Amino acid sequence: MRRQSNMSCSINKKEVYSARYPKGTIIELTEPIDDLYSPKPIGSRFKVESVDDAYQLQGYWLPPQSGSIAVIIEKDKFKIVS
Numbered sequence: 001m002r003r004q005s006n007m008s009c010s011i012n013k014k015e016v017y018s019a020r021y022p023k024g025t026i027i028e029l030t031e032p033i034d035d036l037y038s039p040k041p042i043g044s045r046f047k048v049e050s051v052d053d054a055y056q057l058q059g060y061w062l063p064p065q066s067g068s069i070a071v072i073i074e075k076d077k078f079k080i081v082s
Helices: 013-020
Strands: 026-028 045-051 056-061 077-082
Touching: 013 045
Parallel strands: none
Antiparallel strands: 026 045, 026 077, 045 056
């Protein structure tokens, strides 16, 4: 009889997200980001530099957008375009 282990495997979300969104990935918003200081419309594109400890994509917005607002992986709606 095989004995089940009570050990659970913890998932390192930062590692998973870093693998899913490596440096250079370009994403496109499928819903707007309603930020008071730097709103972003649907279709805005963002180039990923890294994933931070708060599970946000850090990088920069591609023209015509600008600003330094991060993309929150578990909140903002987007798709990978390249």
